[in-house]
Amino acid sequence: MTSIKTSYNRRAFLKSSAAAGGGMLIGISWLASCESAQVEEALTMPEEWFDFNPYLKIGDNGVVTIYSPNPEFGQNVKTAMPMIVAEELDVDWKNVIVEQAAYNAELYGMQFTGGSRGIMSKWDALRMAGATAKHMLKEAAAKNWEVPISEINTENGVLYHKKSKQSISYGALASAAAGMAVPEEVELKEVKDFKIIGTSRKNVEGLNIVTGKPLFALDYHQEGMLIAMIEHAPSFGLKLKSVDAADAKAMPGIKDVFTIKTYEDDYEKGGFDANAFGELVVVVGNSTWEVMNAKKALNIEWEPFKAYSETINGWRGKSVVNVPAGLESTASHNNKMDALAAKKGKIVRKDGDPESMFKNAAKIIERHYSAPYLAHNCMEPVNVFADVRDGKVRLAGPLQAPGFIEPAIAASTGISVENIDIEMTRMGGGFGRRAYSHYMVEAALISQKAKAPIKLMYSREDDMTNGIYRPTYRASYKAALDENNNLTALHIKAGGIPESPLFADRFPAGAIDHYMAEEWSIESNITTGAFRAPRSNFMAGAEQSFLDELAEAMGKDPIDFRLELLQKAKEQPVGERNDYDPERYAGVLELVREKSNWSEQKENVHRGVSAYFCHNSYAAHVLELSMEDGEPVVQNVCCAVDCGIVVNPDAAKNMAEGGIIDGIGNALYGELTFKDGAPEQNNFHQYRMIRMNEAPKSIDVHFVKNEIKPTGLGEPPFPPIFGAIANAMYKATNTRQYHQPFLGKDKVLG
Amino acid sequence: MASFDIKINGNKKTVEVDGATPLLWVLRDHLKLVGTKYGCGMAQCGACTIHVDGKAVRSCVYPISQLKDQKITTIEGLSDDGSHPVQKAWLEKDVPQCGYCQAGQIMSAAALLDANPKPTDDEIDAAMSGNICRCGTYVRIKDAVKTASKM
Structure with a gap:
């Protein structure tokens, strides 16, 4: 067993009794209670609950409620996180009820689902929560039976003292155990002794989802609740000038039309307060359809705003951001990016002497890659319930991190954080968009x-045109080969609007003696932010396509070529800042090579390989496609992932499958363009999303088995699929894909 | 405003709404049946799929005034306890990620299997391609449709 000091957030554990009653908002205002209907059929509710810590309470009949601390948007953390607690508590999963924890930073720390950090960031706390309660139960049993605690064992919710042949259930002892002192140190299970972690458990919300129970903020209803919709400026670069609401106000069911300003001028924004449209026209009425109609009857004048600067107080400290005036277009963006891509950038890493290697090269291969803006397009459009009366704020909505937006809510409403309650509803997708929850302030x-x-x-149109988009990016890769076709130097130059996508210390940095990385960026008034695997979602495709082309030029198998580079990075690493583990990286490539039967050639099947490291995990894919009527049809994707210990294997496979399909969709079709500051796509008739007939016929997911503390999974399988499909398309058509989307408007293959 | 009598999930209901109101909003706002989801409002994503006389329709573009005597079934009426074969197959395959689009997916699948109990892969693609899932659960959805077709 491993010992762990419970000092980690120990203060929160000691304050547990306040948690269960104090912060909970669950149930009362939903149409029907989301959690209990399913559970009551299977389990008898206890007469009394005993709180052990903020993560769990045990009923007098042995039923355990586990609170899942982080918000859920489809990664299945609401199942996986409680599994970790149940493992260390040593209870039967059948006797566990799961509830979403309230937002309470003091008790749970950062309640953030994103950056593939959910399980990783809560792993220790969740284990400790279970182990601490188990220890308190053992203490109570030891006291009861007057035996040493070391002689007590547990199994499936029962305590045993073998010598005296005594046993007692957790339920029977819960009352006494809950009063025990919280231990200073607890023992954790060995990985080999896990009984729940590493076994597949169904989504705890499965039944509620398939029967259409109200789970989302969109489903929220409260007596007397009105519907509100907003009208924002139609173009980035515009602000509100005047509004004539007479027609809209006269329409049936309309209660009021007014304007709001989301952030006051002197409000210092945090890193997640991004919001292009601060001044909004609001229509409030009785029903959604009536408000939607009244919105069309608004007569609003907008005007250009002047350039300004703002100080953003982000995670990395304060920085000044310049927001230019003007109505930007994709055409003007492309011209500006072409110009900067041709100039020298800011050098962020240099190893060896790349200049002379290029000067003396026998052959230079240079390729340019690009990708457009992307909209998140969560299936549940932005929405949130708000009740702000009598000096109190009550919000229920989809958001990835309540802590990011709470200060802004307090500043804008003038109501202190103690009087703000935020309920984290299940989210109909997140993908980074809901880390920027300006809509909570608006509501x-x-x-x-x-x-x-x-x-x-x-509306969907509001959602798609008021985005915090994935930036548009460019990258140029240049390789020097000597007369023997050996790679001698690599030069990467990458940039974008408004940020560079470059990771200067990521593979193949560290594997090449002469290496240089440069970057550039262009200011913009179009709001951008995190989108599933930020920056990696572009760089992986560019890098892995280039390595494929390079391997071909060098006459090498693309997997062998990558493994050679990784071997060099392991044995003679260049530089000290390399951010990846070459051995684990090689591990996923070797696994995917084996599982995909890479050495076998199949008739009419074209294969592309790609691998990438991001968000602390490693993923590799072999994608197989065939051409049917001139269109690529993805037959199979074989995927290998190393994310350490896998908590819930089948759900983890689901996550990887989703990342692969989402990635193929974005690589082939994803594109948001601008004209005169306005997005040119505003709904799914213009913005093409991948559909079932375009998804792979099958996906095989394989995990590297190890005992490494779990790392992320929501993002890592996503970036490399861009390279895998590009490389397979090349094999099928003999044409390299440099510009996303590969099958965008007016593009034909071959 | 007008009064409409509708047959829904085996019950009769009367609603007072404008005749142009799409069934989606009648269900969600007036009948408090919120299992049917809003996704696009223009029949492009399938999140709002319901059955009208057993056929899958997009409720976001179906004005209540067009409804005559047909019977409406929503996800809540498919079964309340998850006992419909399509719901059972969805649970067996643990299909959902975020879950938001799944009611629409299930309603499309149920209508398909009613009309065609043993669909081919191409027939499943044709019937299901009107339903978008941003999480990318399509492989599992197809697997679940096939599983349901065997129940």
Whole structure:
């Protein structure tokens, strides 16, 4: 067993009794209670609950409630996180009820689902929560039976003292155990002794989802609640000038039309307060359809804003961001990016003497890659319930991290954080978009002004045109080969609007003696932010396509070529800042080579390989496609992942499958373009999303088995699939793919 | 405003709404049946799929005034306890990620299997390609449709 000091957030554990009652908002205002209907059929509810710590309580009949601390948007953390607690508590999973924990930073620390950090960041705390309660139960049993605690064992919710042949259930002892002192140190299980972690458990919300139970903020209802919708400027670069609401106000069911300003001018924004449209026109009415219609009857004038600078107080400290004036277009963006890509950038890493290697090269291969803006397009459009009355704020909505937005809600409403409650509803997708939850502030201000509970709804058009988009990127890769066709130097130059996508210390940095990485960026007034595997979602495709082309030019098998580079990075690493582990990286390539039967050639099947490291995990894919009627049809994707210990294997496979399909869709079709500051796509008739007939026919997911503390999975399988499909398309058509989307408008293959 | 009598999930209901109101909003706002989801409002994503006389329709573009005597079934009416074969197959294959699009997916699948109990892969693609899943659960959805077809 491993010992762990419980000092980690120990203060929170000691304050546990306040948790269960204090912060909980669950149930009361939903149409029907989301959690209990399913559970009550299977389990008898206890007469009394005993709180052990913020993560769990045990009933007098042995039923255990486990609170999942982080918000859920499809990664299945609501199942996986409680599995970790149940493992260390040593209870039967059948006797576990799962509930979403309340937002309470003091008890749970950062409640953030994103960056593939959910399980990784809570692993220790979740294990400790289970182990601490188990220790307290053992203490109570030892006291009861007057035996040493070391002689007590547990199994499936029962305590045993073998010598005296005594046993007692957790339920029977819960009352006494809950009163025990929280231990200073607890023992954790060995990985080999895990009984729940590493076994597949069904999604705890499965039944509620397939029967259409209200789970999402969009489903929220409260008596007297009004519907609110917003109208934002049609173009980035515009602000509100005037509004004539007479027609809209006269329409049936409309209660009011007014304007709000999301952030005050002197508010210092945090890193996740991004919001292009601070001044909004709001329509409030009785029903969604009536409000949607009234929105069309608004007469609003917009005007260009002047360039300004703002100080953003982000995670890496304060920085000044310049927001230019003007109405930007994809055409003007492309011209600006072409110009900067041709100039010298800012050198962020240099190893050896790349200049002379290029000067003396026998052959130079240089390729240029590009990708457009992408919209997140979560299937559940932005929406949030707000009730701001009597000096209190109550919000229920989809957001990836309540802690990011709470200060802004307090500043904008003038209501202190102690009087703000945020309920984290299940999210209909997140993908980074819901880390930027300006809509929580908007909803709070609308409710405050309307003096009524409201539900703010974005239409799909509002959602797609008021985005915090994936930036548009460029990257140039240049390789020097000597007369023997050996790679002697690599030069990467990457940039974008408004940020560079470059990871200067990522593979193949560290594997090449002469290496240089440069970057550039261009300011913009179009809001951008995290999108599933930020920056990696572009760089992986560019890098892995280039390595494929390079391997071909060098006459090498693409997997062998990557493994040679990784061997060099392991044995004679260049530089000290390399951010990846070459051995684990090689591990996924070797696994995918084996599982995909890479050495076998199949008739009419074209294969592409790609691998990438990001968000602390490693993923490699072999994608197989065939051409049917001139269109690529993905037959199979073989995927290998190393994310350490896999908590819930079947759900983890689901996550990897999703990342692969989402990635293929974005690589082939994803594109948001701008004209005069306005997005040219505003709904799914213009913005093409991958559909079932375009998805791979099958996907095989394989995990590297090890005992490494779990790392992320939501993002890592996503970036490398861009390279895998590009490389397979080359094999099928003899044409390299440099510009995403590969099958965008007006593009034909071959 | 007008009064409409509708047959829904085996019940009769009367609603007072404008005749142009799409069934989606009648269900969600007036009948508080929120299992049917809003995704695009223009029949492009399938999140709002319901059955009208057993056929899959996009409720976001179906004005209530067009409804005559047909019977409406929503996800809540498919079964309340998950006992419909399509729901059972969805649970067996543990299909959902975020879950938001799944009611629409299930309603499309149920209508397909009613009309064609043993669909081919191409027939499944044709019937299901109107339903978008951003999480990318398509492989599992197809697997679940096939599983349900064997129940």
